[in-house]
Amino acid sequence: MKIGELATESRFEMEQSMNPQNFEVMVTPQMLNNFFPLFQKGVRVICNTQCTLENLLNEQFGIEPEYIKNRITTIFLNNRAIDAVGKTMVNAGDSLALSASMPGLVGATMRRGGYLAAMRGAMTYHQDEIVENKKNSWISLKLFNLLLPELSPGFLKQGILINGVELKRFLKQQDENGCPIKYVPVNAADVSVILEETSCCCENDFLFKVYLKG
């Protein structure tokens, strides 16, 4: 699955308005798995809110409608199962989790628009009033199972928001696991900032972009 490229201009505008520092790395496809735990726990992605989930997935993230319909068959927004992507509104700071079809009774129950949706009861998403309308904002995104290898490269290329402490922990963990990430620094100063114990910079967000070699 390829995430389509957003209009470069609108992506650029969002990034500029959030003003994070860039940190870009190049990795081999074999190292992509190292990022999966990040996506399972949740990463922040820049987007506009005050939109439908359909708009977010298709027009902002560039995921094709057929893929959304046939592949992303289990969706949670703030821990509630979603049935109608066209009617679900996304607010700033929301937590979105995307999964492929799940096995079993409960897996079928969680499925978007499934016959067994009634078995969920009140954990089905029910649109509340929009709390905060915010453009150039962010949501927390989780990817599970089959969608991890299919969607994570696109999101990594667009960039995920990560603060300095989390980024440093992540890079250190790759070293400890024997898979140090060979990074392509935006400039040398940015790299040294991350690696030093400079608290005022480590609290800031970085836009962590990952490109696959080859």
Next chain:
Amino acid sequence: MEKIARINMGAPGGPKVTEEPIGQYAGLGGRAMTSLIIANEVNPLAHPLGAENKLVIAPGILSGTVASMSGRLSVGCKSPLTGTIKESNAGGQAAQVLARIGYAAIILEGKPVGDDLYKIIVSANGIKVEVDNSLKLMDNYPLIEKLRREYGDKVAYMTIGSAGERLLLAASIACTDPELRPTRHCGRGGVGAVMGAKHVKAIILDDAGCSMRAPKNPEKYREANRKYVEGLRKHPVTGEGLPAYGTNVLTNVLNEAGGYPTRNFKSGVFEGGANLSGEAQAELEVKRGGLATHGCHRGCVIQCSGIFNDKDGKYLTKQPEYETVWAHGGHCGIDDLDTVARLDYMDDNIGLDTIEMGVTIGVAMDAGLIEFGDREGAIRLVGEVGKGTPLGRVLGCGAAITGKVFGVEKVPVVKGQAIPAYDPRPIQGIGVTYATTTQGADHTAGYAIATNILKVGGDVDPLKTEGQVELSRNLQIATAAIDSTGMCLFIAFAIMDQPETFQALLDLLGSFYGTEMTGDDVIALGKKVLSAERDFNTRAGFTKHHDRLPRFFYTDPIEPHNQVFSVSDDEMDQLFNW
């Protein structure tokens, strides 16, 4: 499979084997066979560990044929854990081998006098029952090694570990997988204790000289199987998700849904969930030279099992299933896959239901025996069960008894059986199934669905509780039917989503017997099984008041949804009204 064998373990002079034609049970298999025999022949007031109880072992209708996914074995009895009728099933090789030998069922009856221990050898030459006290109190892994030295590697084994011999209520019956490891268990309901009560330690199944069972219409059967396999392979659940991640693919999703029971059902989200996920497990397995994709029986194309190695790359256990990872993991506040794998091995070895044991350990933690999250403590407690200490005997009898002994108020059981890995408060429908099934709390009892069986359209409001009873009813009917075929329940998604795959299953059944099968036939079979089970339970003394969840599910809201179980008693009491 035209004959039934009865082994009277308490016959004067020693166990006696008789064979008879299948008779009134013709056309039945799996759960249909076990439940109808138990319902017809066992006094519902019998003591489950006494001579009146029977242990029925039955392959599915299609087991022993070339049909893919047909390797499930059913074991039935009156359960010593729940007091209800019980059907417990497992994968592994036993169903295929027993079916090819030609037995539609083996029924263990009576109870021996004295303390001799027996093994039973089943082959095309008949059935032999022999004393073998050298097997006493052996656990499953060393037991299989010993039996293999005598009977070889071209047979299938069914065994009980020390738990079954000690008549513990969480005791399972192990079936060997294609690698001859005792990893596939008829786990639920204490069926291992019933086998132990009859002093049977091992059943050796040898199909040497036997052929695959032949269908009435071979050409149609082959074509149906081809379409069936094609359907399973192309579906994202059966063809991709389950092979890649196993059943533990559910951990992340249940956790996200807020339905992952954590620390004895105190919350629906576990902060360590991602560490236990199927995704993390698959990666670890592959990294350590194990397998993330593996079939528990020959003929399986879904291959949702796997092999879990330790840090040094040595075999530790089969890939733990979702329910096992939850029970020993999040339910106990433990987020380490190596600890969970170790506990899974111990359960398999001692011969214990991993769900019951995991829930029991969590209840023990709630009682303060050890802290939530205490990995070594959990291993030590399961070790007590294996040693047969007084504490171990309490724990090995399951969550309900452990809760009573240690004064725990909130014990997640229905009809004495531990509730599995899905909280019923955010997912109300599973609560209906837990409460009402004939089996005690069982997540697989209402597991399967097919669109043209259920005829359930899109007019059930997902925000309301109405309609959930009907859904659970239809699921239970369909599941009872599938459990009778010998088919793995994981075919459910493919047959639900793809009408042509469901039709292929009907064609497999029809062409095997030379008849036409329809969805209505499947419904009728499911209803027949459930009606017999329900009737048995009623005669055993169960009433609608037993079809309820523990009180705290109605009163304690669970985070993050702040929800209690709210399906009314009146609604649930309508479930079996047909």
